[in-house]
Amino acid sequence: NIHFVGKFLYSVSTLYCMTQSLAQNGEGIGAAMGEPKARELAAAAGFKHFRRLPIENPFCVLYELRA
Structure with a gap:
């Protein structure tokens, strides 16, 4: 940033x-919040799959979460 x-x-x-x-x-x-905190929250919510998607955007990230 x-x-x-x-x-x-x-x-x-x-x-x-x-x-x-x-x-x-x-x-x-x-x-x-950053990816580590996003992973922590996703795991606490019960998501088993967490993946950062390869998008070409300098301002945003996109995560795929699945149970």
Whole structure:
């Protein structure tokens, strides 16, 4: 997140996503939680399959989760 766009998206995540999560009694993680936390949450929710899909997008990642 050293590029200015990454910094902007991280700040949006912090100011919007995290606060919305906290307002719903969530963990307040935000959208920039990273793959390790996503894997942890998926496993805790009972998903057995977790795969990062190979998409060509510098701003987003897409995960495939299956039970």
